[in-house]
Amino acid sequence: MASHLRDDVLYGRDHPDTHASANRWRHQESGSFARHVAPREADERGGSKDLAEFLNTTRLEPPKSAGSGGRFQPIMVAGNVQNGAAGMEGMDAQNDGAANTPSTYGSLDVRCGPLLNYRRMENKNWYGSVLIVTRGGGLRESPVIPELHLRFDRARLSQEISDENANGVSTEAYGVVNGVDYRNGHQEEAQQHEPINGTGSNGTNVVENGSGESKISGTKLYSDPSNTFWRFDLKVPMQKFELHCHYEIPGLSFETGEKNDKQSFFVPAISQSMRIMFHSCNGFSVGTDEEAWSGAALWNDVIRVHKRAPFHVMLGGGDQIYNDGIRVNGPLRPWTDIGNPIKRREFPFPEDLRKKCDEYYVENYIRWYGTEPFASANGQIAQLNLWDDHDIIDGFGSYVDEFMRCSVFRGIGGTANKYYLLFQHHLAPPLSTYTTDAPQTTSDDGVGTDPRQLENTFVLQEENIDSSYIIGSKPGPYVAEHSRSIYARLGARIAFFGIDARTERTRKQVNYPETYEIIFTRLRKELAEAKASSTPIQHLVVLLGIPIAYPRLTWLENIFSSPLIAPIKFLNKRFGFGGSFFNHFDGSVDLLDDLDDHYTARTHKKERLFIVQQLQALSAEFSVRISILGGDVHLAAVGRFYSNPKLNVPVAQDHRYMANIISSAIVNKPPPQAVANLLARRNKIHHLDQNTDETLMNYFDRDPGTSNKTANFNHVTMPSRNWAMITENAAAMVDGNVPNGHSVEGDSLRQLTPPAKDGHSCLHDGEVNAGTKHKAADEAQHGLGSDGSLDVTIRVEKDQHSKEGLTEHYGMTIPLLAYDGAAENTLRKRDAIHGAVAQRIPM
Numbered sequence: 001m002a003s004h005l006r007d008d009v010l011y012g013r014d015h016p017d018t019h020a021s022a023n024r025w026r027h028q029e030s031g032s033f034a035r036h037v038a039p040r041e042a043d044e045r046g047g048s049k050d051l052a053e054f055l056n057t058t059r060l061e062p063p064k065s066a067g068s069g070g071r072f073q074p075i076m077v078a079g080n081v082q083n084g085a086a087g088m089e090g091m092d093a094q095n096d097g098a099a100n101t102p103s104t105y106g107s108l109d110v111r112c113g114p115l116l117n118y119r120r121m122e123n124k125n126w127y128g129s130v131l132i133v134t135r136g137g138g139l140r141e142s143p144v145i146p147e148l149h150l151r152f153d154r155a156r157l158s159q160e161i162s163d164e165n166a167n168g169v170s171t172e173a174y175g176v177v178n179g180v181d182y183r184n185g186h187q188e189e190a191q192q193h194e195p196i197n198g199t200g201s202n203g204t205n206v207v208e209n210g211s212g213e214s215k216i217s218g219t220k221l222y223s224d225p226s227n228t229f230w231r232f233d234l235k236v237p238m239q240k241f242e243l244h245c246h247y248e249i250p251g252l253s254f255e256t257g258e259k260n261d262k263q264s265f266f267v268p269a270i271s272q273s274m275r276i277m278f279h280s281c282n283g284f285s286v287g288t289d290e291e292a293w294s295g296a297a298l299w300n301d302v303i304r305v306h307k308r309a310p311f312h313v314m315l316g317g318g319d320q321i322y323n324d325g326i327r328v329n330g331p332l333r334p335w336t337d338i339g340n341p342i343k344r345r346e347f348p349f350p351e352d353l354r355k356k357c358d359e360y361y362v363e364n365y366i367r368w369y370g371t372e373p374f375a376s377a378n379g380q381i382a383q384l385n386l387w388d389d390h391d392i393i394d395g396f397g398s399y400v401d402e403f404m405r406c407s408v409f410r411g412i413g414g415t416a417n418k419y420y421l422l423f424q425h426h427l428a429p430p431l432s433t434y435t436t437d438a439p440q441t442t443s444d445d446g447v448g449t450d451p452r453q454l455e456n457t458f459v460l461q462e463e464n465i466d467s468s469y470i471i472g473s474k475p476g477p478y479v480a481e482h483s484r485s486i487y488a489r490l491g492a493r494i495a496f497f498g499i500d501a502r503t504e505r506t507r508k509q510v511n512y513p514e515t516y517e518i519i520f521t522r523l524r525k526e527l528a529e530a531k532a533s534s535t536p537i538q539h540l541v542v543l544l545g546i547p548i549a550y551p552r553l554t555w556l557e558n559i560f561s562s563p564l565i566a567p568i569k570f571l572n573k574r575f576g577f578g579g580s581f582f583n584h585f586d587g588s589v590d591l592l593d594d595l596d597d598h599y600t601a602r603t604h605k606k607e608r609l610f611i612v613q614q615l616q617a618l619s620a621e622f623s624v625r626i627s628i629l630g631g632d633v634h635l636a637a638v639g640r641f642y643s644n645p646k647l648n649v650p651v652a653q654d655h656r657y658m659a660n661i662i663s664s665a666i667v668n669k670p671p672p673q674a675v676a677n678l679l680a681r682r683n684k685i686h687h688l689d690q691n692t693d694e695t696l697m698n699y700f701d702r703d704p705g706t707s708n709k710t711a712n713f714n715h716v717t718m719p720s721r722n723w724a725m726i727t728e729n730a731a732a733m734v735d736g737n738v739p740n741g742h743s744v745e746g747d748s749l750r751q752l753t754p755p756a757k758d759g760h761s762c763l764h765d766g767e768v769n770a771g772t773k774h775k776a777a778d779e780a781q782h783g784l785g786s787d788g789s790l791d792v793t794i795r796v797e798k799d800q801h802s803k804e805g806l807t808e809h810y811g812m813t814i815p816l817l818a819y820d821g822a823a824e825n826t827l828r829k830r831d832a833i834h835g836a837v838a839q840r841i842p843m
Contacts (some may be wrong), residue, residue, distance in 0.1 A: 280631020281665030315799025318388025727783030766813030776811025
């Protein structure tokens with residue numbers, strides 16, 4: 001029996017049978033297994049029915065797997081030759097002839113996953129990956145190589161469009177996309193299924209079985225005695241209609257939760273931009289009463305929306321997990337309890353402490369990513385994530401430099417980065433991370449290999465870096481690895497850029513000047529190539545993580561940093577006076593690290609100006625509308641940059657107009673109402689430079705549900721849990737024309753709103769009636785326009801005690817940009833922008 005299985009793995013199920021028995025029925029399997037495998041030929045279907053029914057009456061079926069969805073537990077999951085053969089050799093003696101053992105042999109105990117990621121679009125292909133974490137591992141060959149089965153069909157919404165076409169509604173003419181002419185049905189239905197035989201997106205084995213189902217062997221990324229991480233690289237050929245992709249990983253046994261081995265996701269049509277979901281702060285701070293906040297209830301709202309109008313991608317803006325508990329109920333508690341800051345700074349981070357921290361991070365990831373309903377969402381909506389401080393520990397990077405360079409911070413920075421790469425990016429980690437008792441790991445130029453960390457541990461050596469990543473110029477100051485920013489196309493007319501704002505962060509900088517040069521050179525290249533193609537980018541969504549168009553709190557920084565605080569700090573050190581007002585790390589005021597994290601902080605003022613002016617230059621040069629996503633602050637708001645009203649530049653031609661959508665938190669509790677109201681009172685008109693103003697817009701016309709979240713004067717900040725969705729209004733666009741014959745460059749770009757006196761008023765038509773009465777807030781109308789604009793909805797929790805996660809919806813629309821030289825309209829000639837800004841940041 002074992003020989004049969006080995007040959008199936010090595011040569012496939014259709015190999016010549018060298019183990020045939022003289023008795024035809026010797027190897028007859030159960031009816032469940034017969035239905036599981038490939039169908040028999042027509043003339044065979046009735047031949048064994050009577051005997052099979054007889055045998056099945058005397059055969060016990062294996063117990064139902066928690067996540068299998070059927071009665072049969074597969075005997076063996078097919079794998080590749082290299083790993084499968086080695087795994088089977090040692091099993092022959094134990095299993096040969098054991099007729100009753102195969103029902104349980106070959107399954108993998110899944111501790112986490114499946115987790116679905118999106119990477120990029122390229123050459124009419126969608127690229128992504130699936131990750132599972134299984135129990136046990138180490139250096140030995142895995143006896144089972146998991147295999148993912150992938151198939152796809154026309155999505156429900158696309159089928160509805162086809163039905164409309166049959167009734168005479170012309171939505172089939174998509175225009176020319178990626179060099180393919182879809183007008184008048186020129187593209188044949190034969191493209192419905194494009195074979196993907198050969199290799200996956202990272203060289204993995206992909207086999208198509210002729211029925212439209214593809215099989216992808218798992219790639220082992222990392223394995224230690226406790227856990228093994230498997231990645232499946234997905235490549236889906238995009239079609240002229242939206243695809244509903246189904247994937248299954250047979251042979252999995254799930255420990256807890258509602259996950260199973262059958263999941264699905266959606267891939268947009270070639271002519272379609274992605275429907276986007278954005279979230280941040282996806283976890284609870286230490287000490288929060290999670291039951292009082294009904295757990296991760298808003299993910300129920302995400303899943304409800306996804307069932308009606310499926311998301312193609314969800315953008316994680318940072319703090320996808322909260323690891324702060326490592327210093328409260330984890331291995332860093334003894335270090336945190338040290339009262340003397342000098343002793344705490346000099347505390348070592350040896351290998352035994354690293355092991356304990358390593359175990360904490362992986363177990364916390366497994367626990368949180370297995371928590372419903374978040375667990376269900378991350379298996380069916382492709383994630384694209386960047387990290388922030390809580391993915392490591394609260395305030396990481398924003399404490400004083402002398403303290404941030406201590407061994408413990410550098411140690412947990414490396415350990416957190418290891419599991420950030422594995423869980424959130426599906427990438428193999430570095431071979432080793434920082435420890436004080438291995439000098440080769442402590443270099444600022446990168447971490448050397450520590451043999452102790454590789455004992456009975458496998459780490460995949462990946463030679464190729466996915467092209468979606470923009471790698472930083474040098475290792476970070478506290479995380480000795482290079483930063484990983486991301487560029488990816490989100491469908492036909494939207495692009496995404498996310499900056500890694502944590503790896504290189506210090507109290508005085510967010511990113512190195514050299515890294516900015518790499519980033520903006522890459523963005524110029526991508527936008528230039530898109531502009532020269534048949535499908536230029538019309539919207540660039542930029543994820544900065546932390547808000548950039550946000551009220552300044554410099555006055556609060558000045559108070560916390562002033563000499564007036566010194567006597568109180570002294571009393572705190574000596575007698576504990578002030579309690580939680582001061583943090584347990586460097587003895588500074590606890591809120592100061594959060595304030596120093598903001599782009600609006602005094603220490604980041606020049607860097608912030610540089611970033612915004614660079615984005616303005618890109619917007620002008622490529623006529624692309626730039627919108628910014630931010631999280632971190634645990635409330636919802638919409639800030640925006642725009643041309644000084646004295647310049648009289650309509651927003652449709654204003655390259656300086658950039659909305660900053662602030663959506664935070666989807667899980668963590670919001671700040672008190674008094675904080676939100678304080679921020680609203682500080683919502684002044686700020687002058688970024690001579691030509692650019694900024695302020696928050698009036699976005700919240702009412703409080704959610706029946707609650708009283710804000711003061712009557714506050715329409716700009718909402719202290720309630722929330723998440724955001726973004727959809728392009730591009731129904732049936734053909735060469736820039738909409739069905740009623742109006743051109744995108746014509747009436748749809750004409751601004752009907754009178755010129756605003758300042759940013760406290762509506763700046764363009766899409767801001768009129770912003771809030772619950774806006775078209776974008778109505779699910780029946782959201783994203784169904786046709787002028788190329790973006791509908792933005794922030795969905796705000798109504799009742800924190802409801803586990804259903806019901807939300808109030810607030811909407812606005814971001815218009816297209818038709819740049820016509822408005823950059824030359826400046827208050828001073830020397831401020832005119834000619835191409836991208838080339839100078840470095842003055843540090």
